[in-house]
Amino acid sequence: MADLVLDERDRWLIAALQYDGRATPERVAAVLDLPPRLVGRRLRALLRDGTVRVTAVAPRDPADWISLLRVKVLRGTVEAIAAALARRPDVPFVDISSTGDEVSAIAVSREGARGRVLFDRVAAANAVTQVTAQTVLRVYAQAHQWRLPLAGGPDLGALAPAVPAASLVPVPEDETEWK
Numbered sequence: 001m002a003d004l005v006l007d008e009r010d011r012w013l014i015a016a017l018q019y020d021g022r023a024t025p026e027r028v029a030a031v032l033d034l035p036p037r038l039v040g041r042r043l044r045a046l047l048r049d050g051t052v053r054v055t056a057v058a059p060r061d062p063a064d065w066i067s068l069l070r071v072k073v074l075r076g077t078v079e080a081i082a083a084a085l086a087r088r089p090d091v092p093f094v095d096i097s098s099t100g101d102e103v104s105a106i107a108v109s110r111e112g113a114r115g116r117v118l119f120d121r122v123a124a125a126n127a128v129t130q131v132t133a134q135t136v137l138r139v140y141a142q143a144h145q146w147r148l149p150l151a152g153g154p155d156l157g158a159l160a161p162a163v164p165a166a167s168l169v170p171v172p173e174d175e176t177e178w179k
Contacts, residue, residue, distance in 0.1 A: 006051070009034070012153060013042055014052055019159035021054040031158050066136040069105040077127035078103060107133075 006014070016028045025040035032039065046052040073081050078096055082103045086094045093106040 010042060010046060010051075012156075013039065013046065016156055016159055017043075017052065017054060019156045021056075023159050027159065031154050031156065033154065060139065063110065064108045065110065066139065067107045067109070067133045068136060069103075069107055070130075070132040071103040071105065071128055072130040073101055073103065074127045074129060075101055081127055 012032055013028065016023060016032060020027075025043055026036045028034075028043070029036040029039040043052075047054070069085075071081060071085075078100055082094050082096050082105075085091045085103060085105050090108050091105050092108060095104045096102075097104065
């Protein structure tokens with residue numbers, strides 16, 4: 001997908017999914033003033049080839065401590081360290097730097113634990129040369145709140161699901177829902 005260039009229609013479809021990832025092709029088509037069959041076909045193609053992936057974001061618990069990690073590693077080991085971090089349930093985000101010798105990650109922990117186990121395990125890995133952690137004091141916007149900036153065109157706010165002001169999406173009770 002490195003050479004993929006999306007046309008304007010596909011960018012609008014992606015922006016529509018950012019407002020409501022569960023919107024039906026018919027609903028998206030009505031807002032974008034496109035034929036429903038075209039919208040359905042393009043969305044299926046974008047999802048099938050991996051260009052677009054719809055995921056659920058659990059509400060963030062205000063009691064959680066969030067830390068930004070920078071993990072410098074020996075060359076050739078970055079993918080193994082990134083994969084190990086990505087497997088952890090307390091690490092919702094991992095990114096490999098373009099230099100190939102650094103991993104950035106977000107770690108979430110409870111106030112008492114502060115992720116000592118995570119930091120100790122990462123620092124103890126033979127391939128790790130340095131770990132830097134900064135505590136996030138305030139979260140202004142989370143990834144699911146970002147929107148693809150598109151000028152002009154339809155108002156995609158019509159797709160945004162109505163969420164009660166007092167609460168976010170209810171926390172799933174079922175382990176399958178969490179996965």
